[in-house]
Amino acid sequence: MSPRFILALALALSHVGLCSAATCSVPVPRDGATLEISGVLHGVAEWGPPNFGEHPETDSRWTAWIIDLPTPLTIAGGVTVRGKLWQTVSQIQIKMLAHVHEGSDNALLSPYEGKLIIVTGKLFSATVMSDVTPEEIDGEHVRLADQATCRVLDSAGLRDTVHYLR
Numbered sequence: 001m002s003p004r005f006i007l008a009l010a011l012a013l014s015h016v017g018l019c020s021a022a023t024c025s026v027p028v029p030r031d032g033a034t035l036e037i038s039g040v041l042h043g044v045a046e047w048g049p050p051n052f053g054e055h056p057e058t059d060s061r062w063t064a065w066i067i068d069l070p071t072p073l074t075i076a077g078g079v080t081v082r083g084k085l086w087q088t089v090s091q092i093q094i095k096m097l098a099h100v101h102e103g104s105d106n107a108l109l110s111p112y113e114g115k116l117i118i119v120t121g122k123l124f125s126a127t128v129m130s131d132v133t134p135e136e137i138d139g140e141h142v143r144l145a146d147q148a149t150c151r152v153l154d155s156a157g158l159r160d161t162v163h164y165l166r
Contacts, residue, residue, distance in 0.1 A: 026074075027074040027076035028075060028123065029123075030077065032122055034122050035123050035150070035153065036149060037069065037073070037092070037137070039067030039116070040068045041066070041115060041117050043064065043110065044065075045061055045062075045063060048060035048062045062130075063105075063110075064130070066091050066092070066094070066133060067091065069092065072089060073092070075087065075088065075135065079134050079135060084134075086135075089133065089135050092123070092135050092136060093131060093133040094121075095136055095137070096108055096109065096138075097121070097138050109142065117143065117145055118144075118145040119139045120139070121139040122138045124138065
């Protein structure tokens with residue numbers, strides 16, 4: 001991690017009082033729940049096709065966009081990815097739905113790098129090589145945040161249910 005990223009993360013966390021007021025207090029369904037969740041955004045360079053790093057001279061590179069959550073998010077029933085069970089996640093990869101066919105989220109997300117953001121979208125478990133965190137969110141909206149939040153907007157009949165620990 002770069003010193004700039006660490007400084008931005010420290011400032012964001014201190015700004016929101018270590019974010020303890022914005023933790024989803026109940027487990028979140030792992031597939032298909034619509035969330036509004038905040039964290040500090042950063043990009044991570046990853047290997048891509050055709051061999052995902054096995055042949056660096058011919059493999060592509062891309063940026064995975066990750067939000068670092070202020071407190072871990074508990075996943076209902078956990079999620080098993082690559083043989084490991086995750087009960088909680090501290091990072092979630094963002095894939096913006098508007099850019100799926102364009103092939104890059106860089107233009108939309110890079111201006112937010114190192115900043116506290118809120119992303120709204122559906123949460124899904126990792127299933128493909130390009131999923132670099134156990135959970136990923138298919139982002140519908142991203143905006144700057146002035147405080148941490150975690151809201152389940154739609155999940156198995158729960159609509160606009162706010163879960164906070166105070």
